Amino acid sequence: MINRRHIRVKVMQSVYAMLQSHNDDIIREEKFLKHSILKMYDLYVLNLLLLVEVQKLASKKIALSKKKILATKEDLSPNTKFLDNKIINSIAESVSFESYLEVNKLNNWELDDEYVKIIFEELQKSNLYKKYLDTIENSFKVDKAFVIDFFKEIIAPNEKLAEYYEDKMISWVDDIPFVNTWVVKSLSKCKPNQAFILSSLYKDKDDEDFVSSLFKKTILKHKEYEKDIEEKTPNWETDRIADIDMILIKMALTEFLNFPSIPTRVTINEYIEVSKDYSTEKSSYFINGVLDKISKEFIKNKRIVKIGRGLL
Incomplete structure (x- = not known):
């Protein structure tokens, strides 16, 4: 599921796009x-x-090998450990998974099956695959460890696949690392004799509402926040502050004033971390300094009101 930090990143991108386009x-x-x-x-x-489509391709390859005129002993009695993988089969048989594919018509790997072949070929060449097929133990634990490593070592780092995703939707460029982690977490949670269920998009209704509130309140108040920022950056003209830094500070002010359950220090730390990935080398220090000064003044003037102990 999407976490609060990635929500902040998505909101930041939308605020930036809106302000830049006027x-x-x-x-x-x-x-x-x-x-x-x-x-x-x-x-x-x-x-x-x-994962499912690569397994299907492996099944097709085995079926074709059995039909060879000069089929070898190995062709006729193939190693089916990959086809019997309990995790992948659990995903393929998942009701939530099948329903989502049908409703949203996700037929990418039928239309662009060359990427399935690319991943399968990489898998076949890997020591990971050879070691798995040679493993005598037949258990859920072994199957699960293999699928997680398969994803982490072969699918996630594949550059051609990443380029394909980026071509399909530009916003996926920043989503890929987060989604890769999300997939690994979902696979790690799989348990024996339990149906695979797709993870929820949001943790709860609060997180879903957080998206709209943070975005709208930042946009509607962004001009007002510039006055607070100017007072705490006397040696800086506002047009000298990096656009992303300015947006992150404004978003933080929105959280200070409108989200009483989010501790002030959590807000500051979150935007410092986002700035490390999306702004300049020194941005984290600048943002930390500005937000620290503003938060202290807001607390002193009782503009920041938090619910619960230790939230300031």
Whole structure:
């Protein structure tokens, strides 16, 4: 499921796009933001589907080998350990998985099956695959460890696959690392004799509402926040502050003032971490300094009101 940090990243991107384009249609931009997050779920499911499709391709290859005129002993009695993998079979048989594919018409690997072949060929050449097929132990634990390593070592780092995803949807460029981690977590949670169930997109309704609230409140108040920022950056003209830094600070101010259950220090730390990935080398220090000064003043003036102990 999407976590709060990645929600902040998605909101940051939408705020940046809206301010850069000088577009004032907040309803339209909010819909695009939510669509972007929803499409991220497609990426999650497509990665799981790729495991299933590679297994199907392996099954087809084995069936063709058995039909050879000069079939070898190995062709006639193949190692079916991969075809019998309990994790992949659990995904393939999942009701939630099949329903999502059908409703959303995710037929990418039928239309672009060359990527299934690329991944299968990489798998066949790997020591991971050879070691798995040679493993005598037949257990859920072994199957699970193999599938996780298969994804982490072969699917996740594949550059051609990454380029394909980026071509399909530009917002997936930043989603790929997060979704890869999400897939691994989903696979790690698999248990014997339990049906595979797709992870939820949001943890709860609060996280879903957080998307809209953070976006809309930041956009509607961003001009007002500039005055607070100017007071705490006397040696900086606002146009000298990096655009992303300014947006991250404004988003943090939105959280200070509108989300009473989020501790002030958590907000500051979150935006420092986001800045490390999306802004300049020194941005984290700058953002930390500005937010620290503003938060202290807001607390002193009682502009920040938090619920519960230790939230300031």
